Amino acid sequence: MEQLAIFGGKPVRETPIYYGRQCIEDDDVAAVAETLKSDSITCGPKIDELEKLLCKVTGAKYAVAVCNGTAALHLAALAAGFQEGDEVIVSSITFAASANCVLYCGAKPVFADIDPETYNIDPDSVQPLITPRTRGIVAVDFTGQSVRHEELRIICKEHNLTLIEDAAHAIGTKYNGQPIGSIADMTCFSFHPVKTVTGGEGGAITTNDENLYRRLMRARTHGITRIRSEMAHPTDARWYNEQVELGYNYRMTDFQAALLISQLHKLPKFSARRKEIVKKYDAAFAGIPEIVVQKEIPQSDTTRHLYILRLNLEKMTCDRRQFFDALYAENICPQVHYLPVYWHSYYENLGYGKGICPNAEKYYNEVMSIPLYYSLTDEDVEDVVRAVKKVVAYYRKTC
Numbered sequence: 577m578e579q580l581a582i583f584g585g586k587p588v589r590e591t592p593i594y595y596g597r598q599c600i601e602d603d604d605v606a607a608v609a610e611t612l613k614s615d616s617i618t619c620g621p622k623i624d625e626l627e628k629l630l631c632k633v634t635g636a637k638y639a640v641a642v643c644n645g646t647a648a649l650h651l652a653a654l655a656a657g658f659q660e661g662d663e664v665i666v667s668s669i670t671f672a673a674s675a676n677c678v679l680y681c682g683a684k685p686v687f688a689d690i691d692p693e694t695y696n697i698d699p700d701s702v703q704p705l706i707t708p709r710t711r712g713i714v715a716v717d718f719t720g721q722s723v724r725h726e727e728l729r730i731i732c733k734e735h736n737l738t739l740i741e742d743a744a745h746a747i748g749t750k751y752n753g754q755p756i757g758s759i760a761d762m763t764c765f766s767f768h769p770v771k772t773v774t775g776g777e778g779g780a781i782t783t784n785d786e787n788l789y790r791r792l793m794r795a796r797t798h799g800i801t802r803i804r805s806e807m808a809h810p811t812d813a814r815w816y817n818e819q820v821e822l823g824y825n826y827r828m829t830d831f832q833a834a835l836l837i838s839q840l841h842k843l844p845k846f847s848a849r850r851k852e853i854v855k856k857y858d859a860a861f862a863g864i865p866e867i868v869v870q871k872e873i874p875q876s877d878t879t880r881h882l883y884i885l886r887l888n889l890e891k892m893t894c895d896r897r898q899f900f901d902a903l904y905a906e907n908i909c910p911q912v913h914y915l916p917v918y919w920h921s922y923y924e925n926l927g928y929g930k931g932i933c934p935n936a937e938k939y940y941n942e943v944m945s946i947p948l949y950y951s952l953t954d955e956d957v958e959d960v961v962r963a964v965k966k967v968v969a970y971y972r973k974t975c
C-alpha cells in the first residue's frame with residue numbers, strides 16, 4: 577500500500593489547496609477601480625444598484641446592504657425586536673455569529689439539534705424547545721442547502737415567531753423553485769471571500785416587509801432618519817435629520833458594492849461549477865462505505881458553499897483528527913465546519929452544557945470540509961478524490 581505523506585510518503589499534490597477561495601477576475605478589479613475614481617466612494621449610487629440587483633437575484637421586495645454578514649444578522653435580530661427575556665431558537669451547527677446576534681440584543685439563544693442526514697436544523701427538534709418566551713428562529717442554510725421551510729413556516733405561524741434565515745452559505749439556492757432571500761421574514765447574506773460571491777467584506781438583509789425594511793435602514797445608519805413621518809420633530813429644513821433610536825454604522829462602501837455587483841453577475845457560472853464539483857465528489861464517494869455523503873431534500877436546488885466529508889468511523893482505525901492530519905499532509909487542506917456553537921468556551925461559561933444536541937455533537941466528531949470553489953480544476957478535484965481514497969485505504973478496518 578502507498579505510504580501516507582504524514583508517514584514520509586510522497587504527497588498526492590506538490591502544492592496545497594484549501595477548502596475555499598475567492599475568484600476575482602480583471603472585470604471585477606476594473607469595476608472597483610472605476611468606482612474608486614467616482615464622486616462617491618460610500619453612500620453613493622452603487623449601493624442602490626446593488627440593492628436592486630439583490631432584489632432581482634433573490635426575488636425579495638427590499639434589500640439592505642451592510643458591511644458584513646454579522647452586521648446583517650445583528651440588524652435582523654434588532655428589527656425582529658428580540659430583547660432581554662426573549663428566547664430565540666438557533667441551529668447548533670453554524671458559525672457563532674448566528675447565535676451571537678441573539679446575545680447582542682440581550683435575548684437568549686436556545687440550540688436546536690440537526691437532522692443527522694442533511695445537517696440542517698431539524699424542525700422536529702425545534703417544536704419541543706418552544707416556550708411562552710420564544711420570539712423567533714435563526715435557521716441556517718448549512719452548506720447552502722435550504723432549510724425545511726414548509727415545516728418551519730407552520731411552527732412560526734402557530735407560535736407567532738419571526739423567522740430569520742442565515743443564508744450566508746446559500747446565495748443562488750432555491751426552495752421549491754423560489755430563490756432563498758424571498759421566503760423567510762428576513763434573510764441574511766454574507767459576502768466574505770470564502771462565500772460564493774464576495775465584496776471583500778459585505779452582507780445584506782432581504783425582506784418582503786416594508787416595516788422591517790424601514791427599521792433595518794434606520795439601524796444601519798445610527799438610528800438616524802431623513803423621513804419626516806418617522807421623526808418626532810419633523811421640519812422642512814433641508815439639513816435636518818433626526819436620531820429616533822440607537823443604531824450603528826453598518827454601511828458598505830460603494831467600491832465593495834461595485835465588486836459585488838460584478839460578482840453577482842457571475843453567480844450563474846459560479847453556481848453551475850460548484851454543482852458540477854459536488855456531483856463529481858458525490859459520485860466518487862458514493863461507493864466507499866467509510867464515507868457518508870450529505871443528503872439533500874428534494875425541495876432544495878442547492879448552490880453548495882461547503883462540501884462536507886463525513887467519516888463512518890466504525891469502519892476505520894483512525895479518528896477524525898488523524899484523518900484530517902493525513903489529508904493535510906497530502907496537501908489537501910480541509911477545515912471543520914463547525915464546533916457546536918454551545919461548545920465554545922464563551923457559551924460554556926454562560927451555562928450551556930454538553931449533550932444538548934446529540935446529533936450535532938456526533939456530527940462534529942466525524943467531519944471536515946474539503947476544497948470546493950469555482951476555480952478548482954478537474955485535476956484538482958481528482959487530486960482531492962485520490963488523496964481521500966488513499967487515506968481511507970490506509971485506515972480501513974480489515975477483518
Ligand SMILES: *Cc1c(COP(=O)(O)O)cnc(C)c1O
Nearest residue numbers: 644645646671673744766767768
Ligand atoms: C460567514 C458566516 C457568517 C458571518 O458572516 P461575516 O460576513 O463573516 O460576518 C454568519 N453565519 C454563517 C453561517 C456564516 O458562514
